[in-house]
Amino acid sequence: MNLLLNSVKGLPFLIGCVIASASYPAIPSDLTTPVQQRLAINGANAISVGWNTYEQLSNPCVQYGTSSDALTLEACSTTSVTYPTSRTWSNAVVLTGLTPATTYYYKIVSTNSSIEHFFSPRVAGDKTAFKMSAVIDLGVYGADGYTISMDATKRDTIPTIQPALNHTTIGRLADNINDYELVVHPGDFAYADDWYEKPKNLFDGVNAYEAILEQFYDQLAPIAGRKAYMASPGNHEADCEEIDYTTFLCPTGQKNFTDFMNRFGNTMPTAFASTSSNSTAMINANKAQQLAKPPFWYSFEYGMVHVTMFDTETDFTDAPDGPDGSAGLDSGPFGAPNQQLQFLEADLASVDRTVTPWLIVGGHRPWYSTGGSSNVCGPCQTAFEPLLYKYGVDLAIFGHVHNSQRFMPVNNSVADPAGLNNPKAPMYIVAGGAGNIEGLSSVGSNLTFNAFAYATDFSYATVSLQDANHLQVDFIRSATGEVLDSSVLYKEHTEQFVVQ
Numbered sequence: 001m002n003l004l005l006n007s008v009k010g011l012p013f014l015i016g017c018v019i020a021s022a023s024y025p026a027i028p029s030d031l032t033t034p035v036q037q038r039l040a041i042n043g044a045n046a047i048s049v050g051w052n053t054y055e056q057l058s059n060p061c062v063q064y065g066t067s068s069d070a071l072t073l074e075a076c077s078t079t080s081v082t083y084p085t086s087r088t089w090s091n092a093v094v095l096t097g098l099t100p101a102t103t104y105y106y107k108i109v110s111t112n113s114s115i116e117h118f119f120s121p122r123v124a125g126d127k128t129a130f131k132m133s134a135v136i137d138l139g140v141y142g143a144d145g146y147t148i149s150m151d152a153t154k155r156d157t158i159p160t161i162q163p164a165l166n167h168t169t170i171g172r173l174a175d176n177i178n179d180y181e182l183v184v185h186p187g188d189f190a191y192a193d194d195w196y197e198k199p200k201n202l203f204d205g206v207n208a209y210e211a212i213l214e215q216f217y218d219q220l221a222p223i224a225g226r227k228a229y230m231a232s233p234g235n236h237e238a239d240c241e242e243i244d245y246t247t248f249l250c251p252t253g254q255k256n257f258t259d260f261m262n263r264f265g266n267t268m269p270t271a272f273a274s275t276s277s278n279s280t281a282m283i284n285a286n287k288a289q290q291l292a293k294p295p296f297w298y299s300f301e302y303g304m305v306h307v308t309m310f311d312t313e314t315d316f317t318d319a320p321d322g323p324d325g326s327a328g329l330d331s332g333p334f335g336a337p338n339q340q341l342q343f344l345e346a347d348l349a350s351v352d353r354t355v356t357p358w359l360i361v362g363g364h365r366p367w368y369s370t371g372g373s374s375n376v377c378g379p380c381q382t383a384f385e386p387l388l389y390k391y392g393v394d395l396a397i398f399g400h401v402h403n404s405q406r407f408m409p410v411n412n413s414v415a416d417p418a419g420l421n422n423p424k425a426p427m428y429i430v431a432g433g434a435g436n437i438e439g440l441s442s443v444g445s446n447l448t449f450n451a452f453a454y455a456t457d458f459s460y461a462t463v464s465l466q467d468a469n470h471l472q473v474d475f476i477r478s479a480t481g482e483v484l485d486s487s488v489l490y491k492e493h494t495e496q497f498v499v500q
């Protein structure tokens, strides 16, 4: 589909409409005002605080403490980075040595900021039950975002309604903020690269791209400034998707994951040092730490789970967004040849199930999806599936296809005969229905091992780590909070190190 071409055909009509152009948020008069706040788990007992400002900060600082009236600790950095077409600087400070599982209050140091709070990470091995949310393919709401014609909830006020918290998925994440402890978002943020879909942006792509990013990350801040929000790349972070990236219409700042790297490169973790007593595990975890390339591939541990985020866009054979990739997005590579796969193998091999019984991975493009072969990534399957099976990954979370899907545990398109009762193969979900300007994708043709598929309204998934043997996945309808599908995966987890 070439939407630009359609727009160009309507050019005479559009000439009068294009004067408005990019919808930037207002710049606060106090340029130290923090915007676009985002937290991440940055290491064992460490939280990174990321935020943007409309001026460069020489010394970004965060004050924090366990009482809102005694922010006695302070952490600072010199990380305040930008790129040529951006109006803002991405600042990052890491708060280390936190007492686990404790409410902390924090204030980004500014002449115009307020005190916020977060819950510090659980240590690896803490067997307390908790929930995480999986949200993928989440776009901006409002004048540059999804509209009534794409909104299955049939809102009739879009786009005049103010965007704050009125994306149904962001709204639901806000309403349920006390129900989950972190969010994983493997790819496709904002959909700023879809700026050309709005005629007003047609001749101002450079600004429209930046304006949508500013709006989106402002809209996300009530969630990402409260909960660790773990990001990895999708195709919409890569480059100019529907406009040929070689033309002048593709803004420089939009190429090669530039904004994504700027924003998340200093806030995502590498990999944790192992807390296993097994020396092989320690060596593998150390190797994974050296080979990690945040925000593209990295891992973290939280209570009962080891989570590995990987990059389905670049850095493996026939990667779709790579320099010669099928998507034509000419991005990456971001590591040495094979660095990502070497990381993944060392990282998965390091997981001691007596410490973190659960092993979950997150990536953007799935290799199991309803709707036919155009929805799946064959080269991703070839590169990653054997490692996921070998090291006994329990759950694999994907997006890219704009709906919700759950599959029975499967390897090489063969359903595991054990089903949800202690399978050897990973269970797969697609949680790409969070909502964006492109709308939802119909379910289409099924696979035989497909257990649930939903594309009627925006939705996302929650993953509940109940105990060492039970993991519950729920799909939530964003507009209502209704549970659309619920399943429990049972795993014995008797092996300390799974190799199969």
Ligand SMILES: *[C@@H]1O[C@H](CO)[C@@H](O)[C@H](O)[C@H]1NC(C)=O
Residues within 6 Å of the ligand: 028, 029, 030, 031, 033, 112
């Ligand atoms: C202070 O920050 C708020 C948002 O947090 C913003 O609305 C306001 O304009 C800022 N004030 C100044 C003087 O920049």
Ligand SMILES: *[C@@H]1O[C@H](CO)[C@@H](O)[C@H](O)[C@H]1NC(C)=O
Residues within 6 Å of the ligand: 278, 279, 280, 281, 349, 497
């Ligand atoms: C450590 O784990 C490896 C598997 O990663 C295993 O082969 C080895 O026997 C273990 N060593 C000890 C001392 O348990």
Ligand SMILES: *[C@@H]1O[C@H](CO)[C@@H](O)[C@H](O)[C@H]1NC(C)=O
Residues within 6 Å of the ligand: 256, 323, 330, 331, 332, 333, 334
């Ligand atoms: C993208 O950026 C990476 C790292 O910054 C660089 O190594 C790579 O060559 C760039 N790729 C392209 C196509 O510009």
Ligand SMILES: *[C@@H]1O[C@H](CO)[C@@H](O)[C@H](O)[C@H]1NC(C)=O
Residues within 6 Å of the ligand: 381, 382, 385, 386, 389, 411, 412
């Ligand atoms: C798992 O799938 C891979 C292909 O991704 C295949 O090579 C391998 O043989 C399968 N393993 C088993 C045990 O079926």
Ligand SMILES: *[C@@H]1O[C@H](CO)[C@@H](O)[C@H](O)[C@H]1NC(C)=O
Residues within 6 Å of the ligand: 444, 445, 446, 450, 451, 452, 453
């Ligand atoms: C596809 O599978 C899902 C889940 O089993 C089921 O609800 C749906 O009716 C199926 N659709 C078709 C077209 O077979």
Ligand SMILES: CC(=O)N[C@H]1CO[C@H](CO)[C@@H](O)[C@@H]1O
Residues within 6 Å of the ligand: 161, 162, 163, 164, 165, 166, 171
């Ligand atoms: C700013 C704004 O319009 N917020 C609204 C978002 O939607 C919720 C629930 O639909 C309303 O309660 C808010 O007022």
